[in-house]
Amino acid sequence: MNEEINQLIALQEVDAELSGFDQEIKEQEQEISKRQLSINEKESAIVACQDKAKDLEQQKRNAEIENEEAGSRIKDRQGKMMQVQTSREHQALLKEIEENKRLMKETEEQLISLLENIEQAANEASELENLLSGEQKLLKEETEAVNKKIKKIEGRRKSVANKRDGLATALKAPLLKRYNMLLVKREGLAVVQTVEGVCQGCFMSIPPQQFNEVRKGEKLHLCPTCQRMLYYKQEESEEA
Ligand SMILES: [Zn+2]
Structure with missing residues (x-):
């Protein structure tokens, strides 16, 4: 066979080998970015949990204030009971006391469920944080291992690349x-x-x-x- 054709065949073989190294390196890097992506997702989920907990805390403070205010209104109306003259006024005060008692009960129930939700959000966040720190540790180890592997691949790649240079210079420009x-x-x-x-x-x-x-x-x-x-x-x- 024509010598030029033989040289081209050899060059093609070497280039296929080089592209194989590139592929190997890419796969290693993809493994790392996959782990990094999962870590990013966990971090976002933790932030979402924290935001949810903050929102629940705010709702809890509002419910506490509402509850306290209903309590003071009850005391206030109870105090006024002694001063009213007509049964109509008396009835109106009783109605208000009843309404505020109902409000107190409602806000107490709200507080119970808010406390449960706050605890749940906190548990969820700490569970995610545990997973995250595990994954971060793994990523660190994996990154070190991958960098070592890539270094090795690049070493092999370099000697093949040198061979390619030799073959390429032998060909007509x-x-x-x-x-x-x-x-x-x-x-x-x-x-x-x-x-x-x-x-x-x-x-x-x-x-x-x-x-x-x-x-x-x-x-x-x-x-x-x-x-x-x-x-x-x-x-x-x-x-x-
Ligand atoms: Zn063809």
């Missing part, structure tokens, strides 16, 4: 330029095999005459559909 452009445009796959007349990049058929030329391997051919660089490798089963 215009050919390298075309290869690099294809690599970007065709998602990391610029040089592909042809199997039974089909381009393994886009899986479209190549005209039979061109496939024969590709088989000969004397000259570089591009897929008429995807423009990828084509090569032919004889399969063991195809050997005549």
Whole structure:
């Protein structure tokens, strides 16, 4: 096979390896951001719990004030009972006392349920805080582990990248330029095999005459559909 084609095949192999490293690093980083996201969600949930507790505390203070005010109104009306002359006035005071007693009972019930809700919100917040601190600890450990892994991957990547530099400089500049452009445009796959007349990049058929030329391997051919660089490798089963 043409030496240039061999060089291109080797370059493509190395680039696939490099892109594999990039993918590995990305996956590691995604693991971390997934954990970070879960932590962010917990932090927001805690803030929501705290806001809810604050709101409940305010409602509790309002209910306490209402309760106290109803209590003082009862005392006030009871004091006035001795001073009124007519039964009509007497009835009016009694009615007011009854209403305020009802209000007191209502606000007391409200207070009981508010206290329960406040406690519930506090429990919820502290449960979330426990989970959060566990997750933060785990994230710290995981980040350290991931950074170590990434360092290792980058070490391996570097030696492959050096190999790539060597292969790239061996190619003629215009050919390298075309290869690099294809690599970007065709998602990391610029040089592909042809199997039974089909381009393994886009899986479209190549005209039979061109496939024969590709088989000969004397000259570089591009897929008429995807423009990828084509090569032919004889399969063991195809050997005549
Ligand atoms: Zn193609």
